[in-house]
Amino acid sequence: MLYHVRMDVHLPPDLAPAERGDIIAREKEYSQKLQREGRWPHLWRIAGEYANFSILDVADHDELHALLSGLPLFPYMNIEVTPLAMHPSKIAD
Numbered sequence: 001m002l003y004h005v006r007m008d009v010h011l012p013p014d015l016a017p018a019e020r021g022d023i024i025a026r027e028k029e030y031s032q033k034l035q036r037e038g039r040w041p042h043l044w045r046i047a048g049e050y051a052n053f054s055i056l057d058v059a060d061h062d063e064l065h066a067l068l069s070g071l072p073l074f075p076y077m078n079i080e081v082t083p084l085a086m087h088p089s090k091i092a093d
């Protein structure tokens with residue numbers, strides 16, 4: 001199943017720089033593993049915001065929730081999920 005996901009990151013301004021760097025490094029490693037596995041096929045920065053639009057490709061809502069709640073930045077994110085269905089006018093790739 002495909003999901004369109006918007007993630008807005010809100011790190012506390014008083015977070016220690018070393019902790020901030022560690023969380024961001026772990027987030028990068030986690031997201032790149034999922035990209036290599038094909039479960040995170042699109043990751044786009046929203047220009048001018050500390051936010052992204054992503055397309056995630058997972059089996060079901062439960063796998064999606066496990067993936068999202070495993071993000072090192074999860075405690076600092078607002079996340080909006082939109083499930084995607086086939087459009088009847090879409091031509092084949």
Ligand SMILES: O=C(O)C[C@H]1C=CC(=O)O1
Nearest residue numbers: 009027028031050051052
């Ligand atoms: O920077 C972000 O948009 C948050 C997050 C999503 C993937 C990643 O590496 O960081």
